[in-house]
Amino acid sequence: MARSTDKKPDGAAAAESLGSPGVEPPVVEPPVVEPPVVEPPVVEPPVVEMPVVEPPWWTKPKPSRRRQPMSRDAIVKAALTIVDEEGIDALTVRRLGEALNTGSATLYWHIGSKNELAEMVYDHVMGELELPEPDPANWQHQIKAMAFDLYRLLLRHKDLVRLSLGHLPTGPNTLRVAEWNVAVLRGAGIPDQVVSYFGDVMSRYLDASVLESTTQTGPPMEMVGEYFRSLPPDRFPNMLALMPTAMVGSDEERFGFGLDLLLRGLADYLANS
Amino acid sequence: MARSTDKKPDGAAAAESLGSPGVEPPVVEPPVVEPPVVEPPVVEPPVVEMPVVEPPWWTKPKPSRRRQPMSRDAIVKAALTIVDEEGIDALTVRRLGEALNTGSATLYWHIGSKNELAEMVYDHVMGELELPEPDPANWQHQIKAMAFDLYRLLLRHKDLVRLSLGHLPTGPNTLRVAEWNVAVLRGAGIPDQVVSYFGDVMSRYLDASVLESTTQTGPPMEMVGEYFRSLPPDRFPNMLALMPTAMVGSDEERFGFGLDLLLRGLADYLANS
DNA sequence: GTCGTTATCGATCGACGATCGAGAACGACC
DNA sequence: GGTCGTTCTCGATCGTCGATCGATAACGAC
Numbered sequence: 001m002a003r004s005t006d007k008k009p010d011g012a013a014a015a016e017s018l019g020s021p022g023v024e025p026p027v028v029e030p031p032v033v034e035p036p037v038v039e040p041p042v043v044e045p046p047v048v049e050m051p052v053v054e055p056p057w058w059t060k061p062k063p064s065r066r067r068q069p070m071s072r073d074a075i076v077k078a079a080l081t082i083v084d085e086e087g088i089d090a091l092t093v094r095r096l097g098e099a100l101n102t103g104s105a106t107l108y109w110h111i112g113s114k115n116e117l118a119e120m121v122y123d124h125v126m127g128e129l130e131l132p133e134p135d136p137a138n139w140q141h142q143i144k145a146m147a148f149d150l151y152r153l154l155l156r157h158k159d160l161v162r163l164s165l166g167h168l169p170t171g172p173n174t175l176r177v178a179e180w181n182v183a184v185l186r187g188a189g190i191p192d193q194v195v196s197y198f199g200d201v202m203s204r205y206l207d208a209s210v211l212e213s214t215t216q217t218g219p220p221m222e223m224v225g226e227y228f229r230s231l232p233p234d235r236f237p238n239m240l241a242l243m244p245t246a247m248v249g250s251d252e253e254r255f256g257f258g259l260d261l262l263l264r265g266l267a268d269y270l271a272n273s
Numbered sequence: 274m275a276r277s278t279d280k281k282p283d284g285a286a287a288a289e290s291l292g293s294p295g296v297e298p299p300v301v302e303p304p305v306v307e308p309p310v311v312e313p314p315v316v317e318p319p320v321v322e323m324p325v326v327e328p329p330w331w332t333k334p335k336p337s338r339r340r341q342p343m344s345r346d347a348i349v350k351a352a353l354t355i356v357d358e359e360g361i362d363a364l365t366v367r368r369l370g371e372a373l374n375t376g377s378a379t380l381y382w383h384i385g386s387k388n389e390l391a392e393m394v395y396d397h398v399m400g401e402l403e404l405p406e407p408d409p410a411n412w413q414h415q416i417k418a419m420a421f422d423l424y425r426l427l428l429r430h431k432d433l434v435r436l437s438l439g440h441l442p443t444g445p446n447t448l449r450v451a452e453w454n455v456a457v458l459r460g461a462g463i464p465d466q467v468v469s470y471f472g473d474v475m476s477r478y479l480d481a482s483v484l485e486s487t488t489q490t491g492p493p494m495e496m497v498g499e500y501f502r503s504l505p506p507d508r509f510p511n512m513l514a515l516m517p518t519a520m521v522g523s524d525e526e527r528f529g530f531g532l533d534l535l536l537r538g539l540a541d542y543l544a545n546s
Numbered sequence: 547g548t549c550g551t552t553a554t555c556g557a558t559c560g561a562c563g564a565t566c567g568a569g570a571a572c573g574a575c576c
Numbered sequence: 577g578g579t580c581g582t583t584c585t586c587g588a589t590c591g592t593c594g595a596t597c598g599a600t601a602a603c604g605a606c
Binding site: 165196201232 | 438469474491492519
C-alpha cells in the first residue's frame with residue numbers, strides 16, 4: 001500500500017508538451033547550465049550480494065540498473081553524520097538534501113517517509129555493535145558486557161535513541177543483536193517465556209537509560225539545583241536529605257547499577273522461581 | 274531569561290496613536306461587533322490559596338486581579354482532555370485554542386512555550402496519584418503497588434508519557450510522588466546513595482514501560498508477525514523459537530515482571546553487599 | 547529512433563510553534 | 577468620572593517542517 005500509488009510519469013502528456021512547441025513561452029532566460037557537479041566519487045565498497053533480511057515495508061530502491069546516483073545507503077550515512085554532529089533535531093529532510101547536494105523531493109523518491117529513514121539510521125548504527133561468540137556458560141558476564149557496549153554505542157551517536165523508542169526491533173542489524181541475546185539466554189537454559197520477558201525489560205531499560213543521559217531539555221542544571229535546595233523542608237525532608245547523593249555517580253555508573261539489579265533479580269528468579 | 278523580554282505594551286506609542294486621529298484610516302468597514310460569546314460559565318471550584326510549590330521558571334500568570342478569563346489551570350485541563358481523547362499528536366497550540374474558544378496568540382500570553390505546557394499537563398496528571406501513608410516496614414509491597422498505580426495512571430492518559438521522558442521531576446505533584454518514594458525507601462533503612470540510584474532506575478523503567486505500551490508507530494502488528502515468521506531459520510533460529518512466547522502476557526504482566534526483577538535485585542544487593 | 551521506466555527538481559501545500567503590534571478590558575488614582 | 581498604565585486578547589504573519597505534485601531529464605530495452 002505504501003508505495004502503490006507511485007508517481008507514474010505520464011508519458012503521453014510529456015510527449016504532447018514536447019510536440020507542441022508553440023505553447024512554449026519566449027526565452028525569458030536561458031536555462032542556467034549548471035556546471036557538472038564534480039561529485040567526489042564516493043567509492044562504494046564492491047557490493048557483495050548477500051541475502052537481504054529486512055522488513056518488507058521498507059521502501060525498496062526500485063532495482064537500480066542505472067547510473068550510481070543517490071543510493072539509499074549514502075542517504076543513511078549522510079543522515080547519521082548529521083545526527084552525530086548536530087543532533088537529531090537538525091536531521092530534517094531539507095538539511096539532508098543539502099548535505100547530499102539535492103532537494104527534499106529527490107530524497108522522497110528513495111525513502112518513503114522520515115520515520116522510515118530514522119529506522120534505517122538506527123539499524124545502521126546497530127550494525128556497529130560487535131558481538132562475541134555466544135558463551136552461555138558466562139551468560140551473565142556476556143549480557144552485561146553487551147549491554148554496556150550498546151549503551152556506549154548509542155551514547156556515541158548523541159540522541160539517536162529518540163528515533164526508536166516505542167519500536168520493535170525489525171531492521172536486519174537490530175535483529176542480529178536480538179538473535180545473539182536470545183541465543184545466549186536460551187543457551188543458558190533459561191525458559192523461553194522468561195527470555196522473552198527479560199529481553200523486553202532489558203531493551204526498555206537500555207533505551208530509557210540512554211535517553212535520560214542524552215536528552216537535555218528543560219531548564220539548566222544549576223537552576224534546577226537551586227530550586228531543589230529552596231524546597232520547603234517541612235514538606236520535602238527526604239528529597240532534601242537526598243540532594244547530596246543526587247549529583248554523585250556518572251550516568252554510566254547509574255546505568256550499571258540498574259543493569260546489576262536486573263541481572264541479580266533474574267538470577268534470584270531462576271533460583272527461587 | 275525566559276519571560277524577561279516580555280511584550281511590554283508601549284504605552285507612549287499607544288497614547289500617540291490615540292492622540293493623532295488624523296492618521297486613522299477612513300472607515301473601511303465598521304468593526305464587526307461580535308455577539309457576546311456566551312461562555313458556559315466554567316464553574317471553578319473556590320480557589321483555596323495554599324503555598325505554591327513549583328519551578329520558578331514556570332511562567333507566572335501575572336498576578337491576576339482582573340476578571341476570570343483564561344486561567345492557566347483551565348488551559349492545562351483542556352490540554353489534558355485533548356491528549357486523553359485524541360492523543361499527544363493532536364495537542365497543538367491551535368487545537369488547544371480552538372477548544373478554549375480563542376487563538377494561539379492568547380495562549381502564549383499564559384504559557385510561555387509548548388514544552389512548558391507539556392510539563393504542567395504531566396504534573397497535573399501526577400496529582401491524580403493517590404499515595405498511602407508511608408509504611409517502611411512494608412516497603413517492597415508499597416513500592417510495587419505505587420509503581421503499578423502509576424503505570425496504570427499513565428496508561429489511562431494515552432501517550433502522555435512522551436511529554437516527560439528525559440525530564441527531571443520538577444512539578445509540585447511530581448515532587449510529591451518523589452518525596453513519598455524516598456520517604457518509604459529511606460524509612461526502610463536503605464542508604465541514601467542506593468535510594469538515589471534506585472529511584473533513578475525505577476523512573477526510567479516506568480517511563481519506558483508506559484511508552485512501549487502506548488507508542489504504536491511502525492507497521493501494523495500482523496505485518497510484523499508475518500515478517501518475523503518469514504525470517505531465515507538458519508540465521509535466526511532462536512528468535513524463531515521464541516516467537517510463540519512473544520505474544521504471551523499482557524503489557525501489565527511484562528511490566529510486573531521487570532518490576533519484580535528490580536525489587537528482587539535490590540533486596541539481594543542490600544543483603545549481599 | 548522510440549518508448550516506458552527510473553530518477554531529479556523547483557514549486558508548492560497544509561500544519562506547526564511562535565511572535566508582532568493594535569487595541570480592548572480593567573483597576574488605580576486624581 | 578476622566579485618564580493612565582497594566583493586563584490580556586486576537587488577527588495577521590513569520591519561518592520551518594514533512595510531504596506531494598507535475599514537468600522533465602537520463603537511461604535501458606527493443
